[in-house]
Amino acid sequence: MNQVYDRVALIGLGLIASSMFWAIKRAGLAGEVTGYARSPETRDTARRIGLCDRICDSAAEAAEGADLVVLCVPVGAMGKVAQEIGPVLKPGATVSDVGSVKRHVIESVSPHIPEGVHFVPAHPLAGTEHSGPESGFAELYDNRWCLLVPAEGSDPQAVANLRALWEGMGANVEEMDADHHDLVLAVTSHAPHLIAYTMVGVADDLRRVTDSEVIKYSAAGFRDFTRIAASDPTMWRDVFLTNKDATLEILGRFTEELFALQRAIRTGDGEQLFDYFTRTRAIRRGIIEAGQDTDAPDFGRGKTAQ
Amino acid sequence: MNQVYDRVALIGLGLIASSMFWAIKRAGLAGEVTGYARSPETRDTARRIGLCDRICDSAAEAAEGADLVVLCVPVGAMGKVAQEIGPVLKPGATVSDVGSVKRHVIESVSPHIPEGVHFVPAHPLAGTEHSGPESGFAELYDNRWCLLVPAEGSDPQAVANLRALWEGMGANVEEMDADHHDLVLAVTSHAPHLIAYTMVGVADDLRRVTDSEVIKYSAAGFRDFTRIAASDPTMWRDVFLTNKDATLEILGRFTEELFALQRAIRTGDGEQLFDYFTRTRAIRRGIIEAGQDTDAPDFGRGKTAQ
Numbered sequence: 001m002n003q004v005y006d007r008v009a010l011i012g013l014g015l016i017a018s019s020m021f022w023a024i025k026r027a028g029l030a031g032e033v034t035g036y037a038r039s040p041e042t043r044d045t046a047r048r049i050g051l052c053d054r055i056c057d058s059a060a061e062a063a064e065g066a067d068l069v070v071l072c073v074p075v076g077a078m079g080k081v082a083q084e085i086g087p088v089l090k091p092g093a094t095v096s097d098v099g100s101v102k103r104h105v106i107e108s109v110s111p112h113i114p115e116g117v118h119f120v121p122a123h124p125l126a127g128t129e130h131s132g133p134e135s136g137f138a139e140l141y142d143n144r145w146c147l148l149v150p151a152e153g154s155d156p157q158a159v160a161n162l163r164a165l166w167e168g169m170g171a172n173v174e175e176m177d178a179d180h181h182d183l184v185l186a187v188t189s190h191a192p193h194l195i196a197y198t199m200v201g202v203a204d205d206l207r208r209v210t211d212s213e214v215i216k217y218s219a220a221g222f223r224d225f226t227r228i229a230a231s232d233p234t235m236w237r238d239v240f241l242t243n244k245d246a247t248l249e250i251l252g253r254f255t256e257e258l259f260a261l262q263r264a265i266r267t268g269d270g271e272q273l274f275d276y277f278t279r280t281r282a283i284r285r286g287i288i289e290a291g292q293d294t295d296a297p298d299f300g301r302g303k304t305a306q
Numbered sequence: 307m308n309q310v311y312d313r314v315a316l317i318g319l320g321l322i323a324s325s326m327f328w329a330i331k332r333a334g335l336a337g338e339v340t341g342y343a344r345s346p347e348t349r350d351t352a353r354r355i356g357l358c359d360r361i362c363d364s365a366a367e368a369a370e371g372a373d374l375v376v377l378c379v380p381v382g383a384m385g386k387v388a389q390e391i392g393p394v395l396k397p398g399a400t401v402s403d404v405g406s407v408k409r410h411v412i413e414s415v416s417p418h419i420p421e422g423v424h425f426v427p428a429h430p431l432a433g434t435e436h437s438g439p440e441s442g443f444a445e446l447y448d449n450r451w452c453l454l455v456p457a458e459g460s461d462p463q464a465v466a467n468l469r470a471l472w473e474g475m476g477a478n479v480e481e482m483d484a485d486h487h488d489l490v491l492a493v494t495s496h497a498p499h500l501i502a503y504t505m506v507g508v509a510d511d512l513r514r515v516t517d518s519e520v521i522k523y524s525a526a527g528f529r530d531f532t533r534i535a536a537s538d539p540t541m542w543r544d545v546f547l548t549n550k551d552a553t554l555e556i557l558g559r560f561t562e563e564l565f566a567l568q569r570a571i572r573t574g575d576g577e578q579l580f581d582y583f584t585r586t587r588a589i590r591r592g593i594i595e596a597g598q599d600t601d602a603p604d605f606g607r608g609k610t611a612q
Contacts, residue, residue, distance in 0.1 A: 076576075125523055129590065145522075145523055147523070184519050184520065184523055185523075187508070187509050187512050187520050187528065188509070188520055188523055188524050188528040188529075189528060191505065191508075192505055192528045192530075192531050194564070194567060194568075194571075195501055195505060195564070197567070197582060197583055197586050198560060198563045198564045198567055199497065199498055199501060199560060200586040200589050200590075201563055201582060201585065201586055202493070202497075202556065202559050202560050202563055203493050203494070203589070204585060204586065204589055205559070206493050206556075206559075212592070213490050214490065214493055214494055215589065215592045215593050216451075217431055217451055217453070217490055217491075217494055218494050218593050221495060221498030221499050221501075221502055221534040222493065222494040222495060222498045223494075223593060224498075224530045224531075224533070224534060225498050225530075226586070226589055226590040226593050227530070227590060228530060229583070229586040229587065229589070229590065230586070230587045230590035230591075231583075231587075233579075233580050233583035233584045233587060234580065236579070236583050237576050237579040237580045237583065238576075240571045240579055241571065241574055241576055241579070244571055244572070244574075247571060248568060248571060248572060250508065250512075251564070251568055253508045253511070253512075254504060254505060254508050255561070255564070257504045257507050257508050258500075258501070258504045258557070258561070261500060261503070261504055262500075262554060262557055265500075265546045265547065265550055265553060265554060266550070266554060268547055268550075270382075270543050270544075270547055273539075273542070273543040273546055273547070274539050274540065274543045276503060276507060277503055277535070277537075277539035277542055277543065278539045279507065279510060280503050280506040280507055280510065280532070280535040280536070281535065281536045281537075281539060283506050283509070283510055283521065283532055283535070284435065284506075284532040284533060284535065284536035285536075286518075286521045287521050287524050287529060287532050290518075290521050290522055290524075
């Protein structure tokens with residue numbers, strides 16, 4: 001296989017990092033992979049299941065001597081971890097991350113990156129509703145997008161190596177500007193997640209009225225909403241707090257449109273509803289044509305990515 | 307196999323009716339199945355693919371002599387179809403439907419049911435994002451719920467036969483009061499669909515800003531929302547117009563909660579967000595335990611039911 005780095009360090013051992021490890025091993029992309037997680041239980045689990053070649057008891061120990069250090073912690077913790085590992089980073093090494101928000105990560109991590117070390121932020125658009133060190137699997141990134149968000153003037157070789165790693169893990173890689181990334185993700189992921197969380201919360205309140213029927217008869221869409229709303233609470237708290245402006249902007253537009261449709265229902269304007277629903281149906285076809293989903297029926301028993 | 311009816315008539319030949327036909331055939335539940343669709347093209351397609359034993363050129367012709375007539379048309383068209391077939395219904399026959407709203411269907415269909423004919427409304431909680439006579443398949447109802455909504459004092463044998471038919475098609479059957487049905491479905495299906503339609507509409511507006519990136523990088527939730535928002539526009543227009551009060555009630559609660567979460571984002575109240583997301587995650591576990599979904603990852607490439 002094609003080794004890209006001699007040593008890779010994964011800081012934070014949840015779904016994303018554990019899937020990276022298995023995907024790196026599958027393709028032989030690194031000589032050694034070290035790992036660190038803040039919780040001793042997670043480190044014990046990792047050692048037990050053979051996650052990483054070596055589990056270290058501090059982030060600095062894992063990062064020391066690594067050619068690539070990937071920060072796989074919640075967005076709100078990135079700055080603190082960068083501060084811890086900054087002093088031990090090897091000259092010429094690359095630091096990257098997997099955060100769902102990029103502007104905030106760049107602002108909190110960059111000050112801790114020493115001269116001579118490259119920082120190339122990244123965001124793999126993949127996930128499941130599960131989290132933790134045992135939730136990873138080698139195929140998670142196959143045919144999913146990974147967006148690289150290098151600052152202007154980044155070292156071309158550092159960017160090329162990171163691209164080779166992600167492509168070796170199965171992903172399709174593109175580059176994007178940080179602010180643009182945060183707006184696109186607010187539309188495609190962050191606002192939909194908050195909406196799903198909200199709808200599931202409403203149903204939970206109503207469960208006291210309808211007993212367990214809301215769960216028992218959870219047709220799609222609600223079932224799909226619960227899947228989205230089952231994602232890791234810490235990760236999503238940080239996403240909303242750190243991509244605040246774009247998320248609130250999209251939610252504002254969403255509320256406007258929702259009010260317009262509510263009024264159409266109240267006034268019985270069937271034509272407006274029909275036209276709206278016809279328009280949205282066409283977007284679905286675009287996504288299937290773009291290869292980001294299939295339209296084969298599986299009776300609602302499928303699973304989702306974040 | 308166990309034949310339940312000598313002759314079944316399916317009025318309207320979309321996803322639900324065509325799946326019923328294949329499921330009825332799979333289990334030998336009826337001697338003959340007649341079918342009718344308003345559009346000549348749909349009738350031609352049905353004849354070409356062998357959908358129904360006999361395709362008729364009027365609803366009355368299909369219903370005449372049938373032991374069970376199932377109205378599989380959009381909720382807003384049920385009354386008109388009932389009026390057309392009322393005069394030819396066989397004494398002792400049963401009329402049923404598959405509408406997603408029950409109170410409105412009962413009010414619009416009941417006046418056209420003659421003395422001596424039984425009306426037992428039903429609602430199978432199953433579907434895909436596809437519609438039309440070619441979208442059906444025999445397995446659609448396997449292990450899905452079908453809710454029967456008989457009026458008080460309904461003929462027990464008529465209800466028992468309809469239950470046997472749905473169980474024979476693979477469904478789990480329960481009985482429910484019409485108003486309660488409409489509230490539960492507003493929570494689990496109708497409000498989530500309107501919300502998904504809205505979010506996809508917002509993204510469509512923004513597509514002009516972000517070109518095709520909203521589609522290209524459509525992570526879940528957005529991808530899941532587009533799947534929900536791809537359902538049949540006529541069917542959903544009628545659902546919202548005929549389950550207006552319950553849907554608007556749920557949407558009102560939804561907007562209240564969404565505003566509270568938006569404020570938490572704006573003020574940076576991470577604790578409130580974390581607690582909310584932790585609560586909704588537990589609901590997901592309830593749904594998996596209730597057998598209405600699985601938690602096996604399939605990388606977001608799965609499909610959904612309505």
